[in-house]
Amino acid sequence: DQQVKQNSPSLSVQEGRISILNCDYTNSMFDYFLWYKKYPAEGPTFLISISSIKDKNEDGRFTVFLNKSAKHLSLHIVPSQPGDSAVYFCAASDLLGGGSQGNLIFGKGTKLSVKP
Amino acid sequence: DTAVSQTPKYLVTQMGNDKSIKCEQNLGHDTMYWYKQDSKKFLKIMFSYNNKELIINETVPNRFSPKSPDKAHLNLHINSLELGDSAVYFCASSQLAGSETQYFGPGTRLLVL
Numbered sequence: 001d002q003q004v005k006q007n008s009p010s011l012s013v014q015e016g017r018i019s020i021l022n023c024d025y026t027n028s029m030f031d032y033f034l035w036y037k038k039y040p041a042e043g044p045t046f047l048i049s050i051s052s053i054k055d056k057n058e059d060g061r062f063t064v065f066l067n068k069s070a071k072h073l074s075l076h077i078v079p080s081q082p083g084d085s086a087v088y089f090c091a092a093s094d095l096l097g098g099g100s101q102g103n104l105i106f107g108k109g110t111k112l113s114v115k116p
Numbered sequence: 117d118t119a120v121s122q123t124p125k126y127l128v129t130q131m132g133n134d135k136s137i138k139c140e141q142n143l144g145h146d147t148m149y150w151y152k153q154d155s156k157k158f159l160k161i162m163f164s165y166n167n168k169e170l171i172i173n174e175t176v177p178n179r180f181s182p183k184s185p186d187k188a189h190l191n192l193h194i195n196s197l198e199l200g201d202s203a204v205y206f207c208a209s210s211q212l213a214g215s216e217t218q219y220f221g222p223g224t225r226l227l228v229l
Contacts, residue, residue: 032216034216034217036220041222041223042222042223043120043206043208043220043221043222043223044159044206044220045219045220046217046218046219049216049217089159091216093216095216103161103164103172103174104161104216104218106158106159106160108156108157108158109157109159
């Protein structure tokens with residue numbers, strides 16, 4: 001039972017264009033969402049997060065949008081750069097509700113390839 | 117000066133053996149975690165320790181035993197290794213228990229033959 005789903009295993013984008021990575025969740029208790037980025041042979045690194053009290057959070061070229069009614073979030077990267085090529089994991093937790101204790105539920109990841 | 121380090125990076129072993137994976141963080145964090153990424157690429161939490169005390173223990177076989185000698189170290193010992201234990205194991209740490217911003221190690225690739 002996947003509580004966090006990333007239905008696109010891969011995405012290819014031209015350099016300079018927008019990359020949009022999508023994530024859906026099923027557990028209505030989730031109230032905090034994160035994106036992690038992972039290069040080959042390295043561990044995931046935290047990228048950006050959003051709590052359920054917001055619908056948008058922006059950090060430089062990265063913006064995360066949250067649609068609570070649809071249980072959907074997306075990560076926008078604008079403009080995309082070749083160095084952004086990596087696997088992006090969506091993660092969720094019940095942080096604000098106090099039940100999390102750091103227990104992140106991850107999606108399977110989407111492999112982004114940004115072509116020069 | 118790696119923030120979260122794991123040893124070994126690669127581990128190839130026979131079924132039935134006992135092995136350990138070590139993790140150390142030099143970030144001064146209070147909480148450490150072990151995750152398993154299986155062949156289907158799911159990254160799932162196994163354990164977390166806060167100040168050397170177990171706070172998360174997901175459903176994993178009791179062949180897996182975490183040990184935290186101090187809050188900078190969380191080692192994972194696996195007894196009687198099975199083929200299905202083959203995976204990448206990631207250690208992570210966070211400043212506080214319940215913090216979702218976690219810092220991951222590079223992973224240990226375990227292959228059980």
